[in-house]
């Protein structure tokens with residue numbers, strides 16, 4: 001393996017960096033502000049954790065909170081935080097998937113007891129508590145067979161199913177703190193401390209893989225934004241839409 005790599009930045013400038021250099025190291029060398037605002041990198045066209053060391057010569061683009069794709073990574077990272085909080089509070093829960101969606105994210109959980117609105121408040125508090133621990137999303141590359149055995153041991157049958165379907169000879173998983181681990185391609189934000197503004201919104205039923213013959217899961221929806229102001233604006237919009245719907249229902253009732 002080469003002991004140094006040639007990095008090309010978006011402005012066309014180039015620099016030689018030692019092996020082991022991560023996009024975060026590059027961001028820091030450009031400026032503290034950039035490093036603090038960096039969410040994720042694009043390395044040779046692929047989204048990449050800021051803390052993941054480069055593996056070859058590369059074009060490196062640092063994506064900040066002004067970038068739409070960075071917002072998706074941010075929301076997906078918040079979904080991991082939600083799952084970690086649920087597992088701390090309700091360790092018997094099994095995990096489905098947790099993608100970003102328009103304006104937010106969800107995570108699907110398998111648990112016999114239904115989540116209540118009070119549970120959502122508890123989970124959100126736990127998310128804040130875990131966020132403040134400043135945990136990193138650590139990427140681990142695992143051999144497929146050994147990985148499958150581990151998830152079977154954890155009794156995470158849905159994760160095993162996903163690994164069977166999606167993994168090559170190896171796959172990646174991400175930890176969050178000493179206990180939480182999730183089969184996931186990534187990438188994620190560098191630390192939970194980045195997750196400044198989020199709110200859990202609702203609970204809905206969902207079938208595993210949308211198949212009514214499979215597990216009936218509980219889906220927790222949340223929204224996440226880079227700033228408290230963006231979050232407040234979004235919640236205000238949701239509230240206005242709800243009021244409008246009520247007025248429409250009210251008018252319809254008048255007609256009866």
Ligand SMILES: [Zn+2]
Nearest residue numbers: 080184185186
């Ligand atoms: Zn993930």
